[in-house]
Amino acid sequence: MGAGTDLGRVRGLGAAKDGVHHWWLQRVTAIANIVLVLWFVFSLVRLPALDYSSVTLWLRQPVAAVPMLLLIVSVFWHLRLGVQVLIEDYVQGPARIIAMLALNFYTLAGGAAAIFAVFKIALGAAA
Numbered sequence: 001m002g003a004g005t006d007l008g009r010v011r012g013l014g015a016a017k018d019g020v021h022h023w024w025l026q027r028v029t030a031i032a033n034i035v036l037v038l039w040f041v042f043s044l045v046r047l048p049a050l051d052y053s054s055v056t057l058w059l060r061q062p063v064a065a066v067p068m069l070l071l072i073v074s075v076f077w078h079l080r081l082g083v084q085v086l087i088e089d090y091v092q093g094p095a096r097i098i099a100m101l102a103l104n105f106y107t108l109a110g111g112a113a114a115i116f117a118v119f120k121i122a123l124g125a126a127a
Helices: 006-009 017-045 052-061 060-088 093-124
Strands: none
Touching: 006 060, 017 060, 052 060, 052 093
16 A cells, blocks of 8 residues: 555645655765865865965965865755754744745855855955
């Protein structure tokens, strides 16, 4: 047989069939975060100093700027996916819509600001 009642099957009620995709994205971004954070830590350890000039000179190289951009996108995407699950599980009613809008705004604004900062440094804009 199938899961659920006959009426539920007729109405099309049941699993949303979107959970596997969400779960898979969380795992992919988690693995990407592990790899990129390890790259970031090892790159910082290899710098001669952690002062402003050393880090900006390092980040002006495409070999450093591109993975940094990937790290930013992956971290903010993973953050959004995780907090979305919390909101969906624990926030009810109209507050859920407001919380999701706030989450989307925060992740978009934070990610855009971080990407803008990396582009500004990588393209050599004056401080």
